[in-house]
């Protein structure tokens with residue numbers, strides 16, 4: 670382990686991410702796909718925000734959708750490209766808006782396990798609303814802030830790089846359901862489904878991370 674304990678998180682390592690997803694019984698991908706299944710049709714297009722190694726959107730590809738995605742981690746993107754299923758995968762930071770896509774250019778947008786790293790959801794929601802075609806679906810996760818919980822907290826995380834293992838601190842953000850719904854409504858989405866699930870545990874830090882999936886539909890017009 671490198672003696673750099675306390676570094677801020679700088680991105681994911683693809684091999685480690687895939688290994689941990691398997692070891693931790695991570696089923697977020699199947700849950701998101703299952704919740705969206707009724708609303709997708711083969712041949713439609715899907716953008717994955719924070720596509721990582723493609724675990725979430727691979728299922729949509731298998732169901733006949735044309736997948737594109739972006740991520741800010743070159744290593745995760747290389748992991749995704751090695752699976753050869755996504756049509757266009759680019760390096761882009763989701764905090765840089767507008768995203769590099771035309772308005773109404775995708776049937777659906779997903780973002781799984783990403784928005785819990787961000788304090789401000791509004792720019793991403795606005796961009797999803799701009800990019801999705803009328804009646805398209807935005808399926809994403811956040812960590813819901815329950816009564817008594819802080820909106821920001823930190824977890825310690827062991828990450829790997831070419832130079833070895835590091836201990837990182839990651840800032841995590843929780844968002845209230847009322848605020849999420851109000852933001853979605855303000856950009857033209859109606860929530861169709863929501864589902865909470867235990868996503869990760871950090872027993873040494875006394876932290877359980879529950880993510881909430883929202884499946885929201887863009888209005889038919891506007």
Ligand SMILES: C[S@@+](CC[C@H](N)C(=O)[O-])C[C@H]1O[C@@H](n2cnc3c(N)ncnc32)[C@H](O)[C@@H]1O
Nearest residue numbers: 719720721724725740741742745762763781782
């Ligand atoms: C927990 S992983 C989830 C990956 C993928 N969505 C999945 O379901 O397997 C979080 C992903 O968000 C990406 N990410 C984090 N911050 C980002 C940013 N500012 N812009 C774009 N992607 C980001 C990370 O590189 C990583 O691939």
